[in-house]
Amino acid sequence: MGAPRDGGVLFEACDQSSYKSLDVHRSTSSTKHPKSIWNPEVSRAEECHTFCGAKLQQWHDENGDCWAIAKDGQVDFGTHEERVAFFWAPKNSADPWHGFPVGGRRGLSFSRKPPDGLIKRWHDSGTISFEKYLKLLQGRW
């Protein structure tokens, strides 16, 4: 882990990639614009581990972005019970990845849904229960 710089903490991540835990997704005071915020109980290092877990399991969408969920969604990644994390793929391969928690229900500042195919993979691999599977498909999470 490196020293804080350029609005975040840079990690050497997995699979020859780097990851930056951005300050703007760590505190509401770090930005004027509404952002989803990582749960303080998820450390910056765990944030990076979450990214690596997703990347190594190839939980990609068609854009190459990554999505993560804990075993049966038991970890609240965000401060508003967001159970899924989304990681932007960098435009330049030398740039670091970054990510933030996302939810599907109304009222969240950043609402987006993983693709159906990836949700099915999570279910078929036993990562999530049928209950979570249906909720993710329907945006009730």
Next chain:
Amino acid sequence: MGAKLHVLRLDLPGLWSDGWLYKENLVLWSRDGLPHVVRLADLSAEMKELGDPPLEAVADHLLFHTEWKIGQQFTRLLLIPGIEEKFIAGFPESGEIIIPMDRVFPVPVAADPVPGVILDSAIYANRVYLGTIEGLFETRFDPDNPTSYNPLVSRMQKRVSAITAGYSAVNGSAGEDGLWFGRMHFGDEPWWDEKSSFRQVAEFSRSNSFADVNLLNYTGDAFPGFLRSETSKEKQRGNSERDDRQITGYRESADIGSLMTSALSKKRRTRSISRGQDLGLVNDSAEVLGNSGKRLLVAWDDSLRVVDLSMQRDRDLAAKQDKTFQTVANLEIDPYAILDTHAFGKGFLVELSKEVRLINSQGSFTLIAEPVARIRTFARSRRYKEVVLLIRETGVSLLGMYVTQDDL
């Protein structure tokens, strides 16, 4: 001591995806999309095996004939001192009776499996509509011969996440592909040969819900779009399962934002808008979470409110806060923790991440303290208006309930 909820729950094991109560049948879809059926008479017979006639009577009122529970006769009977105490005497202190239905086996229906995961379904006038990640499908269900074969016909090849059916119309929410409306046909020609008549009535739709004969289109914005229906009337013969009023189309979606915020800002004052007026104002602090018919559950300044829409035919739309739900603002429920809402009786079921709660004019009650895969209520049903069907991880539950007041 406050009002207390009494719940009678029947648990059937199995890996189910969806279910419906329809004309004395429990229809269940397996997780590979195959329909099964349980006759409610079989559940009733299983109850009889318990040898507890008072419990059978309670089950009749709370599960198999909820129109009895909310009917005038029962309400009048409860005026006799001691009747209500006797009615709930079999409930333990926890207020919950759970009866396993392990010897009732759902019978497979001779049918083709529906492609894709079922996101929503609706049964109306023996027509079955299934919205899945692969499209909108239609089949039939014959309540008198429930296991008989009916073909499955694809009506739309779009991901349909929410379906409503009523007034001889079916509405399907297809996200960025829009809100689609189709009329049901009741001619003599083979139904599977009918040409699909769906047409788009809104550009975006996450879900939709009837508010009386009109439609609310939920888009993810703070307020649902209001689609006033155009209807025709056709007197049905005998004991028809169809409504006399038939929806023939919808007018352009109207924004109810300013109407709602005015009603919320100015207590007990009815605000109305003229038809066709632009209602564009949006207040970020209010958001409609769901509706139970014309009754809307709203997040307002981080608490809940209930606002009633009033929409007589050919009159202006109006909104006012519901006086019978004044205490809802004091409930300790974070409006933004609510995952979903469902119409239930005169109130709502709200789904939270770890429980399902009932909210009505008597208060707020935990219905089940666990996350569930799917909640189904039957607000437009006569018999099952106050029954909840829960699809759980390893089974399906039917819940009936009764709320007693303070002093029982």
